[in-house]
Amino acid sequence: MKIRPRHSRPRYDARARIAKALAHPSRLMILEALEDREVCVCDLTDLVGADQSTVSKHLAVLKQAGLVEDRKDGVMVFYKLKVCCLQGFWDCIETVLSQNLKAQQAVLR
Amino acid sequence: MKIRPRHSRPRYDARARIAKALAHPSRLMILEALEDREVCVCDLTDLVGADQSTVSKHLAVLKQAGLVEDRKDGVMVFYKLKVCCLQGFWDCIETVLSQNLKAQQAVLR
DNA sequence: TCGCTATTTGGTGTAATGGCCATATAGCCA
DNA sequence: TGGCTATATGGCCATTACACCAAATAGCGA
Numbered sequence: 001m002k003i004r005p006r007h008s009r010p011r012y013d014a015r016a017r018i019a020k021a022l023a024h025p026s027r028l029m030i031l032e033a034l035e036d037r038e039v040c041v042c043d044l045t046d047l048v049g050a051d052q053s054t055v056s057k058h059l060a061v062l063k064q065a066g067l068v069e070d071r072k073d074g075v076m077v078f079y080k081l082k083v084c085c086l087q088g089f090w091d092c093i094e095t096v097l098s099q100n101l102k103a104q105q106a107v108l109r
Numbered sequence: 110m111k112i113r114p115r116h117s118r119p120r121y122d123a124r125a126r127i128a129k130a131l132a133h134p135s136r137l138m139i140l141e142a143l144e145d146r147e148v149c150v151c152d153l154t155d156l157v158g159a160d161q162s163t164v165s166k167h168l169a170v171l172k173q174a175g176l177v178e179d180r181k182d183g184v185m186v187f188y189k190l191k192v193c194c195l196q197g198f199w200d201c202i203e204t205v206l207s208q209n210l211k212a213q214q215a216v217l218r
Numbered sequence: 219t220c221g222c223t224a225t226t227t228g229g230t231g232t233a234a235t236g237g238c239c240a241t242a243t244a245g246c247c248a
Numbered sequence: 249t250g251g252c253t254a255t256a257t258g259g260c261c262a263t264t265a266c267a268c269c270a271a272a273t274a275g276c277g278a
Contacts, residue, residue: 003142003156012134015202019132024266025121028128033112041225047112051268056226058266066209075224075275085204088197093127095194100175133236150255160238165256167236184245184254220278227272235264242257248250 021065022089026050027058030079031086034068038080130174131198135159136167139188140195143177147189 005012021027026048033039033047045055059079062068069082114121130136135157142148142156154164168188171177178191 001148001152003148003152005138005156006141009134012137014206015137016132016134018202018205019128019137020265023125023128023132025118025125028121028124029114032115039110039112042223043110043112047114050266052224053226053269054267060226066205066212072225072275075222077225083201083205083208085201089201092192092194092198092201093124096127096175096192097123099192103175135236151253154255159236161255162239162257163237169256181245181255184252186255222276222278224275225273227270229270230268232267233265235262237262238260240257240259243255244253245255246251246253248252 018065018067021061021067024058024061026055027062030055030058030062031067031081032090034079034081035086038071038078040076040078042076044079127174127176130170130176133167133170135164136171139164139167139171140176140190141199143188143190144195147180147187149185149187151185153188 022031029048030044033044039047041052041056041059044059045052048055048058059068059070063070063079067081067083067086068079071078071080131140138157139153142153148156150161150165150168153168154161157164157167168177168179171188172179176190176192176195177188180187180189
């Protein structure tokens with residue numbers, strides 16, 4: 001049966017660009033940390049435990065995707081969430097993970 | 110200020126694995142098509158417009174992530190969604206996109 | 219101004235991703 | 249069985265992603 005895409009190709013590309021920004025453990029960790037409050041790069045670097053330049057690049061990815069925004073304060077830069085819709089994303093991911101876990105346990109039995 | 114990760118490193122890795130599976134335009138297109146009904150590989154191949162082997166590999170990625178499952182029927186293989194939590198994901202992505210659009214329009218003005 | 223700190227940017231090596239082609243596998247039917 | 253169709257897999261190549269180091273940039277305080 002012939003299936004038509006619901007949206008245009010560029011639309012899927014745009015969606016994928018956002019999804020890609022969400023697809024790295026360090027970036028997930030960062031986003032979660034920004035859930036409560038804005039945080040400076042130095043603290044995020046400690047949190048992630050990677051090179052500071054690496055973290056800076058992850059932040060650039062998140063910013064480029066429109067997920068976070070930054071604010072300079074003197075020498076320091078603070079990042080905060082720009083969107084408030086991430087809960088749906090977390091819920092989705094966690095649901096999949098727990099379902100996968102359940103499936104795996106079923107296999108073992 | 111010292112920030113503690115809320116979860117373990119492997120937990121973030123696991124989350125990122127799921128997110129990665131969602132981070133490709135063809136796979137997003139496929140997931141959306143599977144929203145309503147199960148679909149065979151041949152129809153998905155038409156839909157995506159890539160080589161059949163390419164689509165097969167995308168499906169393997171989705172399956173590996175636990176997002177879809179397959180059912181053989183004779184020569185054909187039908188895929189369907191294994192999770193029902195994707196709406197939260199779509200909403201999140203679309204919210205970000207529309208917000209980005211709004212921001213862009215504000216710049217032009 | 220000088221030096222110190224916070225951050226970003228550029229360079230480079232390496233690994234992962236994704237595309238297609240060719241091939242393997244498997245069911246179905248004559 | 250032989251041939252056709254549907255799907256998966258292996259190989260290869262080009263591109264992208266990501267890690268670290270080194271260097272550039274910028275604010276601040278002595």
